[in-house]
Amino acid sequence: EVQLVQSGAEVKKPGESLKISCQGYGFSFTGTWIGWVRQMPGKGLEWMGIIYPTDSDTKYNPSFRGQVIISADRSINAAYLQWSSLKASDTAMYYCARGVGDPLRPHLDNWGQGTLVTVSS
Amino acid sequence: EIVLTQSPATLSLSPGERATLSCRASQSVSSGYLAWYQQIPGQAPRLLIYGTSSRATDIPDRFSGSGSGTDFTLTITRLEPEDFAVYYCHQYGTSPRTFGQGTKVEIK
Numbered sequence A: 001e002v003q004l005v006q007s008g009a010e011v012k013k014p015g016e017s018l019k020i021s022c023q024g025y026g027f028s029f030t031g032t033w034i035g036w037v038r039q040m041p042g043k044g045l046e047w048m049g050i051i052y053p054t055d056s057d058t059k060y061n062p063s064f065r066g067q068v069i070i071s072a073d074r075s076i077n078a079a080y081l082q083w084s085s086l087k088a089s090d091t092a093m094y095y096c097a098r099g100v101g102d103p104l105r106p107h108l109d110n111w112g113q114g115t116l117v118t119v120s121s
Numbered sequence B: 001e002i003v004l005t006q007s008p009a010t011l012s013l014s015p016g017e018r019a020t021l022s023c024r025a026s027q028s029v030s031s032g033y034l035a036w037y038q039q040i041p042g043q044a045p046r047l048l049i050y051g052t053s054s055r056a057t058d059i060p061d062r063f064s065g066s067g068s069g070t071d072f073t074l075t076i077t078r079l080e081p082e083d084f085a086v087y088y089c090h091q092y093g094t095s096p097r098t099f100g101q102g103t104k105v106e107i108k
Helices: none
Strands: A003-006 A010-012 A018-025 A033-039 A045-052 A057-060 A069-073 A078-083 A092-100 A107-111 A115-119 B004-007 B010-013 B019-025 B034-039 B046-050 B063-068 B071-076 B086-091 B103-107
Touching: A003 A092, A003 A107, A010 A018, A018 A033, A018 A092, A018 A115, A033 A078, A045 A069, A045 B086, A057 A069, A078 A092, A107 B046, B004 B086, B010 B019, B019 B034, B019 B086, B019 B103, B034 B063, B046 B063, B071 B086
Parallel strands: A010 A115, B010 B103
Antiparallel strands: A003 A018, A018 A078, A033 A045, A033 A092, A045 A057, A069 A078, A092 A107, A092 A115, B004 B019, B019 B071, B034 B046, B034 B086, B063 B071, B086 B103
């Protein structure tokens, strides 16, 4: 069974750093993409970016470029989303999802359960 | 970027009724790379439709997608109690990939 299991909820202060993870089970990261999607409280879905763990090719939404770093380690089927200096506006649920289908334009099929990040002083 | 506008914002229907959800793009969606997701409160989104009209694994055939160019539709032929949720369209043909703002299907 394909599963994406994300790390647990985090409570951080503004200015702190954070790295959350997404662990894949039942499939190989080789040959697939892993995407990240943000959902702010009570709001819709926002596409942040996507990585191809096979060669670390990464595409960012310009709105998030420079604000986060997406990375992956295909040897352990894990992907990561990290911040160097959190802001209160980063408070949100973050989902990872597997990208499949067209290798140049994958669609997101299986999703992780989400990681809630709360940034508050 | 391609802006996706979903309508209506809220759809109030009874179980057994037909639901028709619209997604309009600000420019043509490349090769029909349009997906639909269902999100039940407190849960992760679930893929329903990809490539405009292909049903994802284990999705019942009461869900269907259609459209082309800038106009796309998700149809639920007979609403079941578990179908009351928020639905998002998503284009993945052009970067940055974008989502619509969502349509809430609520019980009338």
